[in-house]
Amino acid sequence: MEKVKCNLCQSDEEEVIFPAAGYWEYDEKFRVVRCRQCGLVFVNPRPAKEEINKFYPEERYWAGEFCEKDYRPIYRPILEGFPGSGKILDVGAGTGALLNFFKENGWQVFGNEVAKEMVDDASKNFGIKLEGKDTLEISFPDSFFEAIVFNNSLEHLYQPRETLMRVRGWLKPNGLLIVTVPNIESLGFKIFGQYWNSLQPPKHLYLFSPKTISKMLEKTGFKPMEVRHDYSVHNTYSLEQSLRFRFSPKFKEGVGAVLNKKPAKHSPYQLALPLFKIFGYLSIFILAKLEPILKKGEAITIYASKT
């Protein structure tokens, strides 16, 4: 484990939000803190880089990747801004599905991904060759990309500020940066607290709000232009998983229980389950529709240009 200063403002003054927050996939608990100076929320202390892999169970970790209809509203500004196509970098590209969307639109696609299985998937499924390295270990020419995206990856990084500074140089002067991260000021976080699915310590090392992600972009040479709360598939998924994590006895028992056990028949829980489910899913449906209106989305997408 390593103790760190705030990655955004370097302060070491922090307040504890959760002394021991966990996630249903493993037993370990982590301290989640908020910087008293700038408000950035992060896991502290955190596992050293060499220890983090055990929290990414290969077959279960999915890269927040969805079908084209979910991408389209979020990434349309790239296609519209550069109609003749161009070059795009996806940092933490997962299985390459998002890059494939751009490839099909005539773009030259580039990405990196530290999970080897996903690099293999991207190659096998889409013929996309991803760099299997951290962003701080790869390089591109200056002013190379029309667009750079972080689709649910910045929160996983050990050095988000340094990474943003690095990619800034690779973006063309008129290029577009799009960052999607979980929102620590979402309705879901307010409702579920440490059972909020997107907390996921220590896979999510940093939890941003519209304010802290904007500050981080400004500090690294970007000008935030717009924050969106309507990445709808994230809103629905995060709320749904949070509800399960909070109330499902199976989730509370951890991974083995979720995958292998069924609750005993005729238990009070089993009898009330259909009602719970109807009420739960109805609430989620309504909350997910409300979040963009209230600007409290489970995930926020921020568009930025170079300053």
Ligand SMILES: [Zn+2]
């Ligand atoms: Zn700070």
